[in-house]
Amino acid sequence: MLTNKVKEQGLPKEILMAAWAIALGAIAPMLDSTMVNIAIDKLNKDFNTTLDTIQWAVTGYVLALAIAVPVSGWLMNKFNGKKIFIGAVIAFGVTSVFAGISWDISSFILFRLLQGFSAGIITPLMSTLLVKTAGPDNLGKVMAIVSTPMIFGPILGPVIGGFIVQAASWHWIFFINVFIVLIAAPLMMKTIPDFEPFNKNSKLDIFGIVDLSLMSAALIYGITKAADHASFNNSETILWVGIGLAFAVSYLVYNRIRKNQTVLPINLFAHKSFLASSIGLFLANIAVMGPMLILPLFFQNFRHFTAIEAALALIPQGVGMLVTRPMIGKMIDKIGAKYVVIVSLILSLIGSIPLIFITDKTSMIWIAIILFIRGTSFGGIMLPLTSDAYTGLDSKQLPEAGVGINIIENLGSSFGSAIIATVVANVVQGLQPTIANGLKGYHAGFLVSAIVLVVIFIPSLFLTHKKNA
Structure with missing residues (x-):
């Protein structure tokens, strides 16, 4: 090549x-x-x-x-x-x-x-x-x-x-x-x-492609309905998630019958780095994408920003991602994914925990600093997890790995948005519509994100580390 x-x-x-x-x-x-x-x-x-x-x-x-x-x-x-x-x-x-x-x-x-x-x-x-x-x-x-x-x-x-x-x-x-x-x-x-x-x-694995496509579509649609209803306990979510899980089970049976000669061989998950990366990416999409849903709403509802002003307020987060991007790539190649992710998770928690306590009076300078710190950590979480998923795989396995990782990320992103929206709605349900009560919902959403970041430490321990770096 x-x-x-x-x-x-x-x-x-x-x-x-x-x-x-x-x-x-x-x-x-x-x-x-x-x-x-x-x-x-x-x-x-x-x-x-x-x-x-x-x-x-x-x-x-x-x-x-x-x-x-x-x-x-x-x-x-x-x-x-x-x-x-x-x-x-x-x-x-x-x-x-x-x-x-x-x-x-x-x-x-x-x-x-x-x-x-x-x-x-x-x-x-x-x-x-x-x-x-x-x-x-x-x-x-x-x-x-x-x-x-x-x-x-x-x-x-x-x-x-x-x-x-x-x-x-x-x-x-x-x-x-x-x-x-x-x-x-x-x-x-x-x-x-x-x-x-x-x-x-x-x-052409027609059955496998159709099964995985319908599984992904049903699960994502069901999860989307959970976000719409601000609850996973609704008939639409239960129906479509149930259908999605049925397709998932049928695919597992089909993959076993075909002895992993499928569009997404399940034996890919026997690779430690692929399994750890898959779990980490699913959780990371919840921790990262969930707050991306409610941060603009926080600015619009409590700071009375327009949609464009809310988007502009998020730019420090993007700047943080851009600043650290080149360095993270070099570190992954030099020492492997494991410690890059662990350090980035610590940094992300430093930038995420303060969000649990922000109010409508919090200085925008302080919020910008918090978002910048969060942004610097995102690349150090997502990039190593993505790259390590392909570590040790044969070139013929790369397309299948790409399919698996993208399905997992799509599901994680949808689930993250749904669960954060559900948490926010359930916390404020029944409370008086005051600013203080409204903030309780957003604080709970940010808390869930921080908890998920802590959980990611577990799969990160099984990522690649280049000992001879």
């Missing part, structure tokens, strides 16, 4: 250019998923529909993404990874155009589904191709590069989306993706090397 000898202090130009091109290709879906949320009100009015209906543009996108993830594993096994990735990025750009020119709510939801499916192909390919490009000695540095769209999406997406909606119209939230794709596609064609199919002999 890329055979240039790695320089001690950096990456060869070929690897660096390919990594940045792959990351650039993933920026559009990362930004899009967060920009749309801020345009919900405008979309609701323009399409003259109900909020429940317009929410399907968001929920449908997430479900389509979840359905596409298992398909991506088979595509990587059978076809040139470069062509599949570029094709998915271009497809995302094309469907963005159609979403922007949608003529009614039905067409809009349809094109959002197609967007989500394209994004579901892009995300696993991004990680897997980067792992293949980097090789084991440079995995940390390259994963630090791929974290860029993950940082820009949640932090800058709402800000950019808010300015676009105010200055132009919601249509441009989708049209802007076209400009990103027009820049990314030629760069990817030029700099990304060809990736031979990982396993040409693999057969």
Whole structure:
């Protein structure tokens, strides 16, 4: 593949250019998923529909993404990874155009589904191709590069989306993706090397793909309903989570019958680092994504910020992530994932525990410092966990590992948002609607996040440590 000898202090130009091109290709879906949320009100009015209906543009996108993830594993096994990735990025750009020119709510939801499916192909390919490009000695540095769209999406997406909606119209939230794709596609064609199919002999696992897709969609939809009802004890959540678990059980039985010759072999979890990373990533998505839901609401409800002002208030967190990103990549390659995660968890707790005590009177300077500290730790948790999931795996196992990690992260992110929203709602239920009582709910949500961070110490003990570093 890329055979240039790695320089001690950096990456060869070929690897660096390919990594940045792959990351650039993933920026559009990362930004899009967060920009749309801020345009919900405008979309609701323009399409003259109900909020429940317009929410399907968001929920449908997430479900389509979840359905596409298992398909991506088979595509990587059978076809040139470069062509599949570029094709998915271009497809995302094309469907963005159609979403922007949608003529009614039905067409809009349809094109959002197609967007989500394209994004579901892009995300696993991004990680897997980067792992293949980097090789084991440079995995940390390259994963630090791929974290860029993950940082820009949640932090800058709402800000950019808010300015676009105010200055132009919601249509441009989708049209802007076209400009990103027009820049990314030629760069990817030029700099990304060809990736031979990982396993040409693999057969299309139709049952496995359909089963995992339906499992992911049912579980995520059920968890989403828990967030809507602010309770897991509702008929919709119980029904859909039950269906999802039934698909999970059927997949386990099917995988056993097929002796792990499936789209996601369960024997991957026999690898200590993959199992530890999977558990850690599920929990980390709860601890990280849960507070990302209620922090903007805190600023809007208790500091009376606009949506854009609330998004701007979160920028110190993004700055913290950017500042530490290059150093974290080097540390992963030098000493392994274990102690990078442990130190980052301690740092994250230092930046998370004060949130349990913030009020409507807390200085914004102090809040900015807290968020910056939290941000510096996020990369040190997520990047090592992601990179260590691939440690020790054969190249033929990379597509399957990518499928597994993305399913776990999608479920963790949805579960995190749902459980934090449920905790906040249940704490304030029945209380007088005062500022003090409202803050109790948010404090409880931040407390849950801190507790989950503590639990992550357990799987982190089983991550890789390079003793001869």
